Amino acid sequence: MPKKRTARPQANGASATAARSKPQLPKGLKAADLVDYYTRMVQARSLDERIWALNRQGKVPIAASSQGHEAAQLGSLLAAEKDGNCFLFPYYRDLALKVAAGLTPVQVMMSFMGKAGDPYSNGRQFPLQGADLPHKIIQISNVVAAGLTQAVGYALACRMSGDDTVVLVYFGDGATSQGETHEAMNFAAVQKLPVIFICENNRYAISTPQSSQMVLEEVASRAAAYGFPGFTVDGMDMIHCYEATREAITHARSQGPVLLEMMVERFMSHTTDDDDRRYRPEGEVERARERDPVITLGQTLLEIGILTQKKVDAIATEALRLTDEATDIADASSPPAESTLHDSVYGP
Numbered sequence: 001m002p003k004k005r006t007a008r009p010q011a012n013g014a015s016a017t018a019a020r021s022k023p024q025l026p027k028g029l030k031a032a033d034l035v036d037y038y039t040r041m042v043q044a045r046s047l048d049e050r051i052w053a054l055n056r057q058g059k060v061p062i063a064a065s066s067q068g069h070e071a072a073q074l075g076s077l078l079a080a081e082k083d084g085n086c087f088l089f090p091y092y093r094d095l096a097l098k099v100a101a102g103l104t105p106v107q108v109m110m111s112f113m114g115k116a117g118d119p120y121s122n123g124r125q126f127p128l129q130g131a132d133l134p135h136k137i138i139q140i141s142n143v144v145a146a147g148l149t150q151a152v153g154y155a156l157a158c159r160m161s162g163d164d165t166v167v168l169v170y171f172g173d174g175a176t177s178q179g180e181t182h183e184a185m186n187f188a189a190v191q192k193l194p195v196i197f198i199c200e201n202n203r204y205a206i207s208t209p210q211s212s213q214m215v216l217e218e219v220a221s222r223a224a225a226y227g228f229p230g231f232t233v234d235g236m237d238m239i240h241c242y243e244a245t246r247e248a249i250t251h252a253r254s255q256g257p258v259l260l261e262m263m264v265e266r267f268m269s270h271t272t273d274d275d276d277r278r279y280r281p282e283g284e285v286e287r288a289r290e291r292d293p294v295i296t297l298g299q300t301l302l303e304i305g306i307l308t309q310k311k312v313d314a315i316a317t318e319a320l321r322l323t324d325e326a327t328d329i330a331d332a333s334s335p336p337a338e339s340t341l342h343d344s345v346y347g348p
C-alpha cells in the first residue's frame, strides 16, 4: 500500500508539487508506456473538448467532462492494465478512462451523438452508459453511487467462480454522502473483497462544495469506519496515481478493500447543462488549470527525455485529426433504426 499520503493540494488549486525534483522513470514502467499513455490522454482531451463544442451546436444532447480528472483515471487504468486481471466500474465523468481503455474516437462520437453503432447502448442511454465488455467495463447508470454496490457484487461473483479479478470502482466525492456507498464499503469489508474504491474528489457535487456535503476534510478517512485502509493521493499526477493503484491492487487481492481518494480539479461545469460561474469563486478554474494533467505529464516526459517537442506536437496533430475524422463519420451516421426500438427491452 502507499506508505505516505501526498500533501493535499490547496483548495485554491495551488500546486502541492510545485517544487518537483527531476522525476525518475517509475517502477514497472517503460518509456514506451508513458508515451503511450500520454498519447491516450491527449486523444481523450481532444475528444472531450470537441464533444463540448458539439453540444453547443446542438449535436450532442448532454455530456459530463473529464477535463482535469485525466491523471487519476489514466494512472489507475495503467496500473490495472499492467496487472492484467482487473475489471472497471467507472462513472459518468470517466470519459478519459473509457477512451484510454480502448474505445475508438468513432465509437465515442457515435455514443455522444446517439447514433447506431454506439457500443455502450446503441444510442439508447446517456452517452457511454451501459457496458463495454471487450474492455472489461460496466457502467449501468448515472444514479450517483449505484455503481459501488454493483462493483462489490461483481467482485463477490468473481470470487465465487474462483477467479482473482480485482475490481476498480470510480465515483465522486458527493457519492460518498449516499447511503449506497456505506452499504458497498461495509459489505466489501466484511467479505474482504478485492475492490478498490477510487474517489475522484473534485470538491464539488454539482454546485455543492465538499464542506456542505461532509464535515470531513478527507474522504479517505471514511475507510477507517469500515476497517480498511484509505489514502489521499495527488490526482493531478498520473504517475503518482499509477503507483498508488498498483500497490492498492496488490493489497486488494491479498487482503481486501482499499479506498483511494484522488484529489482532482473539475475544469468544466458539472455537465453541459450547468453554468459553474454561478457558484465557483472567480479565478478558481484558471488557477486549477495551472496544474493541467495533460500539460504536466507532457512536461514531465520532456524533462525525463522520453519525448521531444516535435513528438509532442505530432501527438497533438494526430489526436486532432482523429477527432475531426470521428466527428464527421458520426455526424453523417444514422440514429438506430426504428425497427430496433424494442431490441434489448424486456417485454411481453
Ligand SMILES: Cc1ncc(C[n+]2csc(CCOP(=O)(O)OP(=O)(O)O)c2C)c(N)n1
Residues within 6 Å of the ligand: 093, 142, 143, 144, 145, 171, 172, 173, 174, 175, 176, 200, 202, 204, 205, 206, 270
Ligand atoms: C441518487 C442520485 N441523486 C442525485 C443525482 C443527481 N446528480 C447527478 S451528479 C450529482 C453530483 C455528484 O457529485 P460527485 O459524486 O462529487 O461527482 P462529480 O460529478 O463531482 O464528479 C448529482 C447530485 C443522481 N444522478 N443520482
Ligand SMILES: [Mg+2]
Residues within 6 Å of the ligand: 172, 173, 174, 200, 201, 202, 203, 204, 205, 206
Ligand atoms: Mg465531485
